[in-house]
Amino acid sequence: MICVVSGSQLSERTTLKDTRRSFIRDGVVALDSAVRPSELEALATVSDRRLRAVQRQLRAAGEDVFDGKRRFEDVQTRSPRRVDLRFSGTAHQRTVERFGAIAGADDLVTELLGDTRRCLVTGSIVSAPGARAQHWHRDGGQGLFPEQPLPTPPYALTVMAPVIGFGTEPGPPEFDLGAWLADDDDPSPAVAPAEPGVALVFDYRARHRGGANRSQTIRHYVYWVWARPWFVDHLNYFGPPIGADDGEKRL
């Protein structure tokens, strides 16, 4: 089972240390009662606006964001009918600011990545009705420094909050709680909690997959990628932004 901790308890030193241990062991922990309803609403609005803006631009070109394969810096297809919408400009800044309101999240991220941690990316993973369960994958590949004995400390992680479309119909993600850092082909899957208010914190090397969306709802999970200051993600985001005509223009 995925370790679930109450976000508000993470300000206590012992709980923080125990949670760090669980994170290193499993590659994932869930913070419970961490995102207040007013915050969920604000984050949902940002994500929904972003989706609509992208849809408007693609529809003008006769396309739908959930069909085909998008390879823009700010709109990437992650699997059929599931896209990653990267926030930029004010939406990004406000989303970074909102991170401070997630109970326990900054305490845990700082404990795992140190005081010099920085937020690399904010965005939203949006899955449409009909999205199938994803392939097992690691967002950051197998990891850096392969010659070092495992477990090597985390260098980047994602905090992800379900903000629209909770429950089991739009299926929650699953994590491999087995030898998650090792190169074995046999995952030991555990379903993540995805109720309103939960924030999932997972290592960039954690093996996981998004669930199928069997509901009639478009499901939005807002996320923040935090990393040590020297880390550059060269795997996940490609340019240019959608709609760019001069390499500068963004939605």
Ligand SMILES: O=C(O)CCC(=O)C(=O)O
């Ligand atoms: O949609 C989800 O639940 C998770 C998606 C994901 O893991 C990914 O696209 O990397």
